Amino acid sequence: MRLPLYYNWRSLLRQKLNSLLTFVVVAIVVFVLSVLLSFAAGIRASLAATGSPRNLLVLKPGATAESTSLILPEESARLVQCPNLARDPQGRPLISQELCVQTSIPRRAPDTSSANVAIRGIDDVALVVHSEVRIVEGRMFQPGALEIIAGRSARDRYADLQVGGDILLGRSGNRRFRVVGVFEAAGGGLENEIWVPRTILEDVYGRRFVSSAVLRLEQPDRADEAIEYIKGSAVRLDARREPDYYSDLSTRVREIVLLASILVGVMAFGAVFAVANTMYAAVDGRRREIAMLRTIGFGRFAIVLAFMVESFLMCTLACGAGLVAGLFVNRPRQDFLSDITWTALAYEPKFTVGTLLSALGLSLIVGMVGGAAPAIKAARTGIIEALRKA
Amino acid sequence: MRRACADSQGNRVHLRLTYVYRNLTRNPRRTALTCAAVGLPITIFVLSTAVIDGIGGFLNNSAKQLRLVVTNHSSVVNPLPWGYRSKIESLDRTGTRISSVCGMRWIGGQVENDPRPLSTLAVDVDTFVPTFPDQQLTPEEIQQWNRNRQAILIGSATAAAFGWKSGDRINIRSSIPPYVLLEFHVISTAARPGKDPVTNFCRLDYLEESMKSAISPEGWNPTGWVSFFFVRCATKADLDYFRGAIDEFFTRSPDQTKTQDEKAFMNEFITQFFDMPRNLSRLAAVTIIVAVIAATNTMSMNLRDRLSEVAILKSMGYHAPVIFGFIQVESLVLCLLGGVIGAAIPFICFGYTPLKDVRVPLIQHLEIPLAACVKAQFMAIVIGVLAAAWPAWSASRTRVVLALRKLE
Numbered sequence: 001m002r003l004p005l006y007y008n009w010r011s012l013l014r015q016k017l018n019s020l021l022t023f024v025v026v027a028i029v030v031f032v033l034s035v036l037l038s039f040a041a042g043i044r045a046s047l048a049a050t051g052s053p054r055n056l057l058v059l060k061p062g063a064t065a066e067s068t069s070l071i072l073p074e075e076s077a078r079l080v081q082c083p084n085l086a087r088d089p090q091g092r093p094l095i096s097q098e099l100c101v102q103t104s105i106p107r108r109a110p111d112t113s114s115a116n117v118a119i120r121g122i123d124d125v126a127l128v129v130h131s132e133v134r135i136v137e138g139r140m141f142q143p144g145a146l147e148i149i150a151g152r153s154a155r156d157r158y159a160d161l162q163v164g165g166d167i168l169l170g171r172s173g174n175r176r177f178r179v180v181g182v183f184e185a186a187g188g189g190l191e192n193e194i195w196v197p198r199t200i201l202e203d204v205y206g207r208r209f210v211s212s213a214v215l216r217l218e219q220p221d222r223a224d225e226a227i228e229y230i231k232g233s234a235v236r237l238d239a240r241r242e243p244d245y246y247s248d249l250s251t252r253v254r255e256i257v258l259l260a261s262i263l264v265g266v267m268a269f270g271a272v273f274a275v276a277n278t279m280y281a282a283v284d285g286r287r288r289e290i291a292m293l294r295t296i297g298f299g300r301f302a303i304v305l306a307f308m309v310e311s312f313l314m315c316t317l318a319c320g321a322g323l324v325a326g327l328f329v330n331r332p333r334q335d336f337l338s339d340i341t342w343t344a345l346a347y348e349p350k351f352t353v354g355t356l357l358s359a360l361g362l363s364l365i366v367g368m369v370g371g372a373a374p375a376i377k378a379a380r381t382g383i384i385e386a387l388r389k390a
Numbered sequence: 391m392r393r394a395c396a397d398s399q400g401n402r403v404h405l406r407l408t409y410v411y412r413n414l415t416r417n418p419r420r421t422a423l424t425c426a427a428v429g430l431p432i433t434i435f436v437l438s439t440a441v442i443d444g445i446g447g448f449l450n451n452s453a454k455q456l457r458l459v460v461t462n463h464s465s466v467v468n469p470l471p472w473g474y475r476s477k478i479e480s481l482d483r484t485g486t487r488i489s490s491v492c493g494m495r496w497i498g499g500q501v502e503n504d505p506r507p508l509s510t511l512a513v514d515v516d517t518f519v520p521t522f523p524d525q526q527l528t529p530e531e532i533q534q535w536n537r538n539r540q541a542i543l544i545g546s547a548t549a550a551a552f553g554w555k556s557g558d559r560i561n562i563r564s565s566i567p568p569y570v571l572l573e574f575h576v577i578s579t580a581a582r583p584g585k586d587p588v589t590n591f592c593r594l595d596y597l598e599e600s601m602k603s604a605i606s607p608e609g610w611n612p613t614g615w616v617s618f619f620f621v622r623c624a625t626k627a628d629l630d631y632f633r634g635a636i637d638e639f640f641t642r643s644p645d646q647t648k649t650q651d652e653k654a655f656m657n658e659f660i661t662q663f664f665d666m667p668r669n670l671s672r673l674a675a676v677t678i679i680v681a682v683i684a685a686t687n688t689m690s691m692n693l694r695d696r697l698s699e700v701a702i703l704k705s706m707g708y709h710a711p712v713i714f715g716f717i718q719v720e721s722l723v724l725c726l727l728g729g730v731i732g733a734a735i736p737f738i739c740f741g742y743t744p745l746k747d748v749r750v751p752l753i754q755h756l757e758i759p760l761a762a763c764v765k766a767q768f769m770a771i772v773i774g775v776l777a778a779a780w781p782a783w784s785a786s787r788t789r790v791v792l793a794l795r796k797l798e
Contacts, residue, residue, distance in 0.1 A: 021687040025427075025680050032676060062569025064498060064507055067467060070567035102465040115662065116465055172644045173464040256664055260673075263434050267677060270430030274684040277423040281691045337662035340507065342467050344662065 003298065003306040008313055011306075015282060022278040023318045026366055029271045030322025030359045033264050035329060037358055038349040040257040043336070046153075046347040047249055050188035051242030054086075054220045055129060058213040058230055061238045065341040066100040066212045067118075071237065076213050078235045084226045086216040088128060094216035096129040098122055099201050099209075102343055103169055103194075105158045107335075115335055115344035117158060118193045119169065121201030121210075129216045133190060138163040138181035143197050149181035151191035153346040157335055161194070169196070170204035189246055192335070192346045214242065249338050249345070268362055275370025279311055283378040290378050291386035300379040307378050311371025312364060319363035326359075327351060406712075410719050413692070420688060425728040427684035428773060431677035432732025432766050438674040439762040440736070442667050445660060451584040452652040455524055456629050459655040460619040460636055463646035469495070469615035470645050472594075475514070478621060481635055487628040492521035493616035495594060498565030499572075501552065508548065508562060510590040511617075512597040515539075521622045525591075526582045534577040539599075542574035542592040546581030547755055550747070555579055564597070567612050568604040572597065587755055620652070678769055681728075685777030689721050693781040700785045701794045710786035717785055721778030722771060729770025733763040 012019045051057070058079065063069035076097050079085075086094045099121035104114040124143070127133055141147035148169075150161040160167055165179045177196065185191045202208065217223055223241055230239040283290070290303055335346040414421055460478065462468040475491050482488040492514045499508035519525070519532055525543070527535065535541050542562075544554050554560060558576040563569055574592060581587060594616070601612045621636070623629040633649050640647040650658075660666065693700070700713055737758045739745045748756065 017690055018687055021683050021690070025683050025687075028676060028680050028683075032673065060567065060569065062500075062563050062565065063567075064500065064565045068498065068565050068567070102467040104463075104465045113658070113661070116467060169464075171464070171468070172646060256666075263437065263673060266430050266434050267680065270427050270677075270680060270684065273423045273427040273430070274680075274687060277420060277427065277684070277688060277691070280419060280423070284695075335662075336664050337659065339663075 003293070003302055005309065005313075008306060008310045011282065011286070011310055012314055015278070015285070018278045018281060019314060022274050023314055023321070025271050025274045026315050026318035026363055027322040027325065029264065029267045029366070030319045030363055031325045032267065033362055034323050034326030034351070034355055034359050035349075036257070036260050036264060037355040038326065038351050039334070039347075041352045041355060042334075042347040042350040043345070045187060045350050045352075046189055046191075046345065047246045048243070049132075049186050050190060050246040051244075052131065053223075053241060053243055054131075054217050055242040056215040056217060056223060056226055056230070056239045057242045057245045058215060058237050058239045059211075061231075061236070063238070066098070067102065067341050067343065069100075069211045071097075071210050071213060073209065075235070075237060076210060079213055079215060079230065079237075081234065082215060082226050082229055084218050084222045086218045088125075092125075094125060094129050096122060096126040096214040096216075097198065097210040098126065098212050098214065099198055099205075099207060100211040101201065101205050101207075103167075103173070105161075105167065107157060108159050112159070115158065116337065116342060117154060118341065118343040119201065120190075120193050120195050121198035122195050123198050126195075126214075129214050130185065130190065132186040132188065133183050135181045136184045138179075141180055141195070141197055144200065145197065146175060146177045146200065147180045147197070148177045149183050149195045150179055151193050151195075152182055152184050153191040153348075154194060155179075155182050157192075157344075157346045167194075169201075171206055175204045189249075189345055192344065213237075215239075249340055268366055271366050272370045275311060275315065275366055276373060278314075279307060279371050279374035280377070282310070283307065283374045283381075286378075287381055287386045290381045291383045294381070294383045295387070303379040303381075304375045307375035308368070308371050311367040311375070315363040315367030315370075316360070319359055322363075323356065323359055326355075406716065410716060410723065413696075413716075413720055414723060417692075417695075420691070421724065421727075424685060424688040424724055425731060427688075428681045428725050428728030428770065429732030429735070431681035431684075432729050432770060433735050434677040435674045435769055436733050436736045436758060436762050436766045437756075438670040438677075439765055440740075440756060440758045442670050442674075443759060443762060444757065445667050447584070448586075449653050449656055449660075451524060452656050455522075455652060456623045456626065457521065457652040458621040458623065458629060458633055458636070458649050459652050460621060460647050460649045461617070461655070463637075463648045466618070468645075469617055470619065470647065472614050472616050474640070474645075474647070475616075475619060477639065478619060478636055481632065481639060487624050488632065489622040489624055490517040490520040491622075492517040492620045493594060494618055494620065495597065495615065496566070496617040497592075497597065499562040499590075500565065501560070501562060502571075504552075506551070507565070508590060509545075509588050510542075510562060510564075510592060512592050512594040515593045515595055518591065521620050524584050526585060527578065531578045534575075535593075538575055538577065539593055539596040540573060540575045541577045542590055544576050544579045544590050545586055545588045546579055547587035548590060549576075549579035568601060570597075570600040570604050572600055581755075621649075678773065681725075681773045682776045685721060685725055685728075685773055686780065688724070689717065689778050689781040692720070693717065693785055697785075697788065698794065700788050701790045704788065704790045705794070713788075714782045714786040717782035718775065718778045721782075722774035725770045725774030725777065726767065729767050729773075732770075733766040737763055 059066065059069040060071055079095055080093050088094060101119045102116045103119055105117045106112050106114050141149055155161040161179055163179055163182060166176050169175050169177050217226060227239045230237050293303065335344040338345050462470050472493055475493050478491050479488060495512045497510050497512055499510040519527060549555065554576050556576055556579055560574050560576060561571055562574060563571045598613045621632060623632060636649045637647050703713060740756050740758050
């Protein structure tokens with residue numbers, strides 16, 4: 001025989017203040033967890049969405065990022081012989097030679113500090129190779145003109161990158177470029193960048209080389225063959241799948257999320273004690289009632305179940321409140337500095353199913369661990385003794 | 391008469407303390423759970439404070455050194471010509487206001503077949519020691535630094551991670567073009583207070599020589615560039631003066647400069663790594679709120695259980711302030727107990743167990759200063775006072791007759 005859920009609900013309301021305070025403790029822990037996980041999910045989603053498995057990123061051996069890679073024209077010319085290389089309908093190889101530099105741009109108000117933003121010099125072929133990229137506002141820049149297109153994240157996060165805005169670029173920072181378009185890249189890291197005609201970028205920064213080359217493959221499952229060729233004596237460059245390169249950039253993020261998760265874990269442990277305290281108080285205050293329930297036929301299991309349900313109910317409701325509160329904070333776009341590329345990576349906190357399940361799981365664990373011992377104590381209440389005390 | 395009066399007062403205090411002690415031990419399980427519920431947030435508070443203080447200490451040390459950092463105006467990643475050094479030095483016509491100028495080039499670096507990135511800077515050999523006295527090199531280390539062009543100073547945390555020690559010969563491939571493989575002789579791996587435990591320093595002249603021997607691409611000379619200059623000034627007034635003077639001097643040059651205090655320069659990097667100091671402060675504040683709520687919960691439960699007792703005390707002649715004091719003292723003792731345990735856990739774990747070798751982002755080595763533990767005790771007192779405020783106020787206002795009637 002089971003006690004009705006209504007009984008559990010009424011029992012929680014009987015000690016309003018204690019239930020409320022414990023509810024708030026669990027809700028705060030869930031809130032912190034959900035904010036943390038939303039940030040981690042946002043960063044992961046941004047980096048995971050970057051790069052196509054059909055693309056290979058070619059860097060100079062020894063370079064840890066595009067920003068420190070230097071490929072000479074004669075080296076990139078050797079890439080056209082790469083096996084499994086895709087070609088456009090005119091038969092031209094789909095190789096995008098790209099030059100990466102950085103510039104300091106102030107963030108949008110209220111945080112007007114500057115961030116190091118990546119500038120990528122590209123040719124027309126880049127839009128074919130990076131097939132996820134599409135212009136969503138304005139138009140593509142004219143080759144040879146002092147025009148740029150900005151990624152959607154960059155436009156939202158940094159000042160003067162809306163269509164019609166002007167920014168200064170170049171070695172001396174004195175060449176004025178006009179923003180003529182905004183692009184999306186399926187929410188990936190490329191949306192943090194500013195794209196410029198490559199020849200113009202080479203000119204204003206005095207560079208006569210490219211940083212990287214992105215190759216479109218005919219068959220992605222034969223990527224190893226192409227990588228082997230590029231690393232071999234014919235080319236002597238370093239190649240990896242594009243998604244692998246961007247995944248490596250999240251190493252520091254993983255460290256920070258781990259650290260924060262440990263702190264949230266300690267907080268959750270504290271919440272367990274708060275729940276246990278409240279549930280013990282509930283058991284102590286209802287000894288007579290428990291004895292009476294046992295007398296009228298409710299078994300020990302029904303009593304354990306009743307207190308566990310009470311604990312779960314309180315923690316689940318607190319979980320809901322914590323998640324709702326988490327939804328309302330830190331929604332604006334953020335960025336962090338990658339210590340590999342030395343550029344800012346903007347991201348948008350994402351509330352995912354994983355966040356929901358993690359928060360629910362945490363609150364249920366807190367409810368179970370905090371409620372178990374008091375529930376067992378309640379089931380062991382001596383009937384005669386409790387009724388005699390009454 | 392006076393002695394009798396003093397005895398009576400002493401007895402009264404003893405009686406009251408005994409009452410508080412009995413109350414705390416009356417429900418040991420509740421006391422233990424509350425201590426844990428307060429202690430764990432205090433643990434987080436201590437850890438957060440230690441990280442924030444670690445970063446703050448590093449920044450304050452930077453501020454004390456009276457150093458300016460000169461970078462490329464367009465971006466810190468873009469280099470500056472090494473020749474700027476003599477131009478910066480020439481700005482001090484007296485030769486007394488700028489103590490030294492040290493050029494630095496970031497080369498990152500990696501050990502062959504090891505994906506872990508290194509943070510290595512190639513520096514001007516002649517001005518490194520006077521510009522960075524906080525490196526605290528010994529006379530012997532300075533001698534080796536000046537004599538051996540392959541000398542490298544390894545950060546203590548990096549040395550521990552890669553298993554390097556003084557006297558070792560190591561190979562590092564630089565992460566900047568032309569990615570030369572450099573052979574170094576480790577001359578120091580010592581951990582010293584205020585010294586960056588991660589960054590390695592090697593000689594710029596050795597790097598330049600190695601680069602020249604490598605093939606350089608047409609149109610790009612890899613030598614003759616630095617990432618930034620550190621300018622050590624004689625006084626605070628000189629620091630303020632040259633902050634503006636250096637940028638003004640290079641206004642019309644192809645590579646304009648951006649000069650700022652070392653503290654501001656470092657802070658710019660730190661805040662870009664998830665603004666850790668601010669976010670940890672927020673987390674610490676949230677944990678204190680959690681602790682206050684948990685302790686308030688216990689104190690209100692205690693009050694509910696002892697409402698009749700409070701009524702009896704009042705009917706015996708104990709005044710409201712005394713009742714208020716009983717509950718406040720009980721809460722303070724409870725929270726202080728939790729605070730001591732909560733602070734002792736990280737202090738012992740990160741000071742005397744294998745956890746002391748755990749690397750923490752940004753500060754690498756987490757040291758729990760005694761000051762953070764003392765601060766935590768202060769917070770425990772605040773938690774105790776806040777947690778008992780409402781229950782104590784309610785108890786002091788309890789109406790004797792109504793409470794006794796409830797007892798019936």
